[in-house]
Amino acid sequence: MAKYSTGGVGGDASDVCELCGADGRSLETATVAGAELEVCGECARHGENDGSGGADAGGDDDREQERRRNAARNAARMNDARSVGTDFEEGTDYEDDPLPYLAADYGETVAAARQEVGLQLDELAAELGVAEDDLVAVEQGRAARANVGGSVIEALEGRLDVDLAEE
16 A cells, blocks of 8 residues: 655654654554554554554544444435435325325415324324325425325315315
8 A cells, every 4th residue: 555655754764653754763554544654653543443452442433433324324315305306106006096186285284284283293194094204295295206195185184174185
């Protein structure tokens, strides 16, 4: 692997820290920013932990694990955001459960009516026996893109006493 060098600062290049240039110190091999270097003990703490010890070993592992968890969460959010814009997803069979033509403001109507009766989304979903994601899609005005079935619209109309379908 390529090494970074301080240009041989000091006398014999074999006992010079390749990171800070300190001369005459005991050196060890450490990976710093992807490069394998011969560094002094003080600079070794800046290296990537290989699990071989050091005072910050546990903290570095915890930070790396948290970084990976955050990266996975971000990737999941990106995938969710991409799926919102798709025109057709697997799920509802519209031949058996056709979605009616919906009024222009159906999402706002559902949200206002649900709040008026004092129900949270999860409570209403449980009461109607439908997926909470379907109710979120309806309230956000994307029932067709989320493949919400007509039976969900009918259940909402009945429970919340609203008209969502166009005549």
